[in-house]
Amino acid sequence: MYRVVPHSAWSTLCTRCWRKQQQQLLLLLQKRHLAAAAVESPKLGAAAASAFNPALHSAPGAGWEDKTLRDIFDNPSIWRDFSAKSHNPTAQHTGLFQNKDLTSAAGFKAYADRTLQKAKRQVDKILNAYTPDELVRVVRDLDRLSDLLCRVIDMSDFVRATHPDRKIVVAAHEAYTVMYEYMNVLNTTTGLYDALKRALDNPEVVAKFSDEERAVATILYKDFEKSGINLPAGARRKFVELSNEIAELGPQFINEMAPETHFLTFDSARLRGMDPMVVRELTKRGKVTIPTIGMAANHAIRSVEDEEVRKEIYIAGHTSSARQIGVLEELLKRRAELAVLVGRETYAEVALTDKMASSPEAVTKFLNALADANRPAAQTELDGLALLKKQSGQSLPLQPWDKDLYTARMMHAIRSRRRGSDILSSYFSLGTVMQGLSRLFNRLYGVRLVPRETLPGETWNDDVRRLDVIDETDGHIAVVYCDLFERAGKNPNPAHFTLRCSRQISDEEYLAEALEGAREDDGMASVRRPDGTLYQLPTIALICDFARGNPALLNFREVQTLFHEMGHALHSMLGRTALHNVAGTRCATDWAELPSVLMEHFARAPEVLGLFARHHQTDEPLPMQLVAERLQQEELMQAMETRTQILLSLLDQRYHSGLPLQRGFDSTAVYHEVEGRYGLLPAARGTSWQGFFGHLFGYGATYYAYLFDRAIAAKIWKDVFEQDPLRRDSGERYKEEVLRWGGARSGWRSYSICVLVV
Template sequence: MYRSIVPSWATLCTRCLRRQLVQQQRRRLGTAFAQDGSNIATQKVSSSAASFDPALHAAPGVTSDDRTLREIFDNSEVWSQFLRKAQNPAIPRTGLFQNKDLASPAGFKKFTDRTLAKAKQLVQKIVSASTRDELVRVVQDFDRLSDLLCRIIDMSDFVRSTHPDREIVMAAHEAYGAMFEYMNVLNTTTGLYTTLKRALEDPEVVKRYTPEERVVAEILFKDFEKSGINLPAHLRHRWVKLTSEIAELGSKFVTDMKPEKPVLYFNSSRMMGMDPFIVKSLTTCERVLIPSVGVYANHVLRTVDDPEVRKEVYLANHTSSARQIRVLEELLQRRAELGMLVGYDSYGQLGLMDKMAKTPEAVLKFLRALASANMPAAQVELAALAQLKKEHGVSGSLEPWDRDYYATKLTFAHRNRSKTQVDLNSYFSLGTVMQGLSRLFTRLYGVRFVPREPSPGETWNEDVRRLDVVSETDGHIAVVYCDLFEREGKNANPAHFTVRCSRRLSEEEIAEAAMNGEEADDGMASARRRDTGELYQLPTIALICDFSRPSWGTRPTLLNFREVQTLFHEMGHAVHSMLGRTALHNVAGTRCATDWAELPSVLMEHFAKDPNVLALFARHYHTNEPLPYQLLQDRLARDSLLEASETRHQIILALLDQHYHSSRPLEKDFSSTAVYRAVEREFSLLPHAEGTSWQGFFGHLYGYGATYYSYLFDRAIAARIWKDHFEAAPLDRDRGETFHEEVLRWGGARSGWSCLGGVLRRPELTEGGEEAMMEVGRWGSELK
């Protein structure tokens, strides 16, 4: 659910650095719109893509919705008119997401208290279950309990990270804390575990579960055992202490990262190649001060001609403080202890038991197979840099501090070979990209985005656009809130939040809510399914980006291609949430195994680059001319110049993550630096820089904890699904329906291996295992 990692060598241009400096100094001192079109200038586009007409998709108002979708993102005046309902004082205010309680800070507490009361009643019902009929009902009760908790936790987590009102943020923070505290109580309520264990040990009860209920029951049971709830009291106390220490150490590790040598000084005469404007801004008394981490250190590594300067900066940039290394090693030791406490050989084994990989051994086999598949392309890329170094008259092999410098020169040389300079951003207005996503989803899955005026108080900022997701066959199936424009104080990181998952609301819940004068869906979006007539709460999704705002009456927000890919990526998560409409909350949408969750989003990045898909929307915002695809191809080729060597770097990090979360941290002479050195020496194609300890800057070690391989894993799978299933006909409805039926609709209710085997028509993959992991690793040759 996170944007792909930006390659460490990716260029931050001099102009951007200058702009940062100017902005810092300032702070210190105080459409024309074209008609809709769908062609693209490329011979590779199929005739069906070129003749795309949204009106052919038949639902009344489709053409109007399609046009409006573009205009509400591209035209500030149109959006202002569209927003009139939300600004109408005569219409009663609702709360966030139409939850009436969430209209004020006090309402958050009211909503939390009421939800807690329901949860406590449900817990009592579960622990009291004794008859078989009651035990059959237990899984649904557990799922409803989980949904009640997440109604507060997911919503509060989103609100406290996004809402501009500090009072609302504090109320959401308190709601989150109250529910988290209650979850800790549940983690010590052994009656919950005992009831579920009794249910799963009764064959007659299990026989009456639906397949989805069986999956959820197994997930819940594994979660209980991972939490140590079945341990004797004294070991349980140890488990609680360890988890607390891990959280504290993890927070320190992520927030207190410091290099051993924070600042470096150089004579300005040694900074040849670096932008003089930046050098001057960092110079005092003819000495240039370079922080050893951050954008300036990275700029030195890319631009300074003197290899000794680059070497000194590189070594400082890759050497963590001794304190940071101690924190990391304590964290790893506590995690290893925790894994063994609950009966596993390592923390990695504990963390992988419910993933597609299952075991650390399988992950290592995947990574080794991937490293082998990646080797030839990575060697070619680094050989090109070594040749460039030689052509510049510098002797010796390619060193670690040479890579970014010669990569930058290679990129600029490739850019200069392009005969025509065209502003590709002009072909990607935000409105046309949103329009294109809706058209793509219509083609593949029969769903589209319909703009809807938000009610007063429904959104947290007037820039937020509400889109209803409408299916040709099922009607209204989801709501997406798009908060895509920059504003002061907003988190700039792109993200997808599932504020509420799909879940079937039972008639019992509906009647219970009615008796209490409440709504079973809390006022948020819900709809009855056309096939069964059952009421479902609809997936409610928030997409966050930080794009520039459109200019009033002049031109729309124009995206660079990386931003286009970002939006496609996040929308991949959203479509998983939209179409993973399961009856049970625990397996809805993106609630699946960690090493499967990124697949739909990474796959969408392939769609973003395809000429047939771009034919649906990519046109110049002013002239309406189609995108000259060859120029985009040149850009993509430039961006992928060192893709294989960057993949190799990620392989090394994933291997490091596995070794750190083995039993090794409990060894008497364990040294994280020695492990880092050994992994680099075995797998890096560049010499290891002796004396460095970069692992102290590897913040994902805490968040991922033995699952850092997941993104590489899903990249390899997405590349294969694209190649074998979509590439020949990326807009084909049958292929889209197959992907929907085999992958998206299941959420986490089906094994990822079964989904993969189904969509690729390869039954030998459906059971997973080490051989299947190695096979996915071999697909890595397609990642270069």
């Protein structure tokens, strides 16, 4: 059965808007299950009661939750006190994310097996749908089937990439593999496709579909056809085989990135310009050994005066291992083979059929136009760096390994005439930024972030903070786990993960599960809305890699990064659709980046910064002139940064063309071809940086989305928010016309309505 959170509020929340017969049955079932739970696990009942958070019921803007939100991120001692109960060695452990199965590595197999059995029952139900009443439920049944699979796949994918316990990582990977393979089998199961087609071919049935159900039906129908559902049986088996290989190669490509040369050794005298303290830490037996990727290498590239040293470090840091290049080329080849198998010429064609840009030709046209428009400004920026190099006494033309050094010098010269950027970070403790995000969301959308103590075993690390998202009218609407501090072995890349999407659970579904004795509830958060509808809450994880401190202070780029990732989370929070397949970020890839890119505009707005940015010691408000100066510095090399994104987007398109199927395909040659055509600096021969381009897996043929959504976000910011970024009616307009739809409505339609509505 589905649990309602907070558990103690069940009896008052579940009775609204129910028919009398259902109400009596639910109360009877509730008493039976609560009584059984009390007998089986009295300690767990006590833990659930102790986890009840009074802040969930406080008025919006209450001082306790606002102050606590800042304190638990800024003050280690307050965090220790706040999270004390989660460290109680005698308390019974809940599972990860309060999933009752995930209390140990073995639990992943149990969770996958239990879900697999439910999925098979769901498949049987769909396959046997023939009457109009049965066909009306086919779309929701398929959506529920998808949700069952994704609960395991999405969560396991996150855990295997994040959890510090190797046993749990292996178990999560095995659960992921089993469920992913089953999903690929279902994608090529003709009976499921036939059931959907029966529903769509029946006008009486289609007339009863909601708008969301029509949208999901269209998505599922296209997905079946993209999966080669109309192919002969042998070809469908080949599709599953290729899909499974791609699913294995992708994580391998991401997790095994490595340079061909791991370390370089120099005499210390050749590292003039580099911080002596850093040099000393890297010195052993009179020689300085520098890792070719990472912070030390980046510091050397930005500071060492000897051009030959910088060249060696640059080339080594941009040359992937032969093994990594082999994995990438195999991945690209398998994708190209899959595209041909389903009747497409290229994988980009497959990937873009349901995107806003719609075709590889449209994407390439967009990128080429952007490249032409960007060239003059980018060239002007490079000319400035070339002049700086010449003024420093260097006669050679500007090279790729020069750019970071002379950019750093230009920035230093500007900062020396103004107050340093380190002053700016004094106004951005992590706690105040989180506080600011909550205040901003409350002003615009009527939602706030409330700290909640975790139960023992609920998180994968003691650093992880749980925030409950509370809506002023709907109450509890989402759970966010924040893992924001650096630690050894942690992936440094900032990211947002939706571990479980929003989805409405119908009364009929709930009652059927309860009467059958099927324990559908996995223990994670669900709640009844004021209108009586039951929803599973979206569960989100935010990952960053901020340096620790007391408090941790963020530089301005890190503030923008946190706003960006929270933009994705906002989409998951407010895209609370009834169907899983279109919830939150489950939309076209070139629409999914819009909320995150738009949040970067908020991070730069003085009105928004004024909500929270205060000196961590004096509590003085942030002088906005500091921000203006920092933004001016950012703009100095903005055109070159955009140029790099254009180059990578075009490389992504080339890699997902027909090239990987040609004899002698060489990804390095293609990389240098694109670099030579669109880059403005001489190519660094011998490099193979494409092996470090991790987005090639997750964003295959859709990396352009960042640039695409940057243009859309700029227009929405200008037309909706720029004049007053804190206006509630503007926030409501954006929430109602963009965020709440998730992927249930065309991005073009949402965009046009949002910017045109007055």
